[in-house]
Amino acid sequence: MNITLLVISVIIILFLVLLMTSINYEFYSRTKVEINAPAEFTFQRTLDIDVMKKWFSSPQLEFIGQENISGYKNEIGSKWKLIFSSKKGVRMEMLETITDFAENEKISFDLTDPFFKFHVKMLFKENNGKTVIHEELRGKSGNHFFNAMMRVFGGKSRRVKKEQYAILKEIIEAEFSTMDESE
Numbered sequence: 589m590n591i592t593l594l595v596i597s598v599i600i601i602l603f604l605v606l607l608m609t610s611i612n613y614e615f616y617s618r619t620k621v622e623i624n625a626p627a628e629f630t631f632q633r634t635l636d637i638d639v640m641k642k643w644f645s646s647p648q649l650e651f652i653g654q655e656n657i658s659g660y661k662n663e664i665g666s667k668w669k670l671i672f673s674s675k676k677g678v679r680m681e682m683l684e685t686i687t688d689f690a691e692n693e694k695i696s697f698d699l700t701d702p703f704f705k706f707h708v709k710m711l712f713k714e715n716n717g718k719t720v721i722h723e724e725l726r727g728k729s730g731n732h733f734f735n736a737m738m739r740v741f742g743g744k745s746r747r748v749k750k751e752q753y754a755i756l757k758e759i760i761e762a763e764f765s766t767m768d769e770s771e
Contacts, residue, residue, distance in 0.1 A: 615706075615727040617746050620720060621753040625764035627714035630721065631692040633760045634710075635662075643756040646748045649674055654684070662689045670699070704729045721753070 623630050633639050637653055644651040649672040659666025668684040681701070688696035692712060699706040706727035713720045 615725070615745070617723075617725040617749055619723040619725075619746075619749045619753050621757050623719045623721065623757050624717075624761050625719060626717055627712045627719045628692045629764055629767075630714075630719040630760055631712050633763060634712075634721070634756060635695065639756075639759055642759055643752050645672075646752070647675075649680065652679075657683070659686070662686060662691075662695070664689055721756075723749070723753070725749070 625633075641651050641653070652671040652673050654671065655669040657667040657669055664686050666686045668686075670682045670684050672680040672682070674680065683698075683700045685698045685700075686695070687698055687707070688694060688709070694709070694711045696707070696709040699708060704727055706725055709724045711722040713722070
């Protein structure tokens with residue numbers, strides 16, 4: 589009985605410590621991938637909705653598409669609804685607001701939902717016909733519990749990002765090599 593009480597007390601204390609240290613926690617992730625294709629091709633394919641459906645999904649969520657709310661494609665300040673579906677069929681939406689854009693060079697945007705706010709910055713740098721994509725993602729929640737979950741599952745989120753970019757690399761390189769062969 590005393591051991592059980594001690595174990596429960598330790599679990600509660602650990603949970604409270606995790607919760608308290610997560611109050612101002614900000615999730616941060618950097619991803620870098622080199623793709624054997626020029627920046628113009630890489631940039632266009634990365635932002636293509638049909639290609640995004642293949643690489644922008646995760647084990648929990650499938651990217652379905654986007655709907656325009658206001659503004660024009662890639663216009664700074666334009667707003668888009670990104671639509672996802674969970675593996676159980678539950679629809680989830682995030683609001684995307686474009687914050688920076690330069691054709692074939694960069695795109696930055698804020699992603700928000702009722703629980704989280706993320707800022708994503710993607711840079712495309714070409715060198716000798718290859719493109720390096722640098723993605724920087726910062727996120728946090730106004731909810732301490734969700735910040736704690738981001739702290740706990742941050743490593744998994746970073747692994748999923750690397751897997752997504754590996755898929756993107758595979759898609760773009762396959763498309764580019766096919767295009768290159770047909771010329």
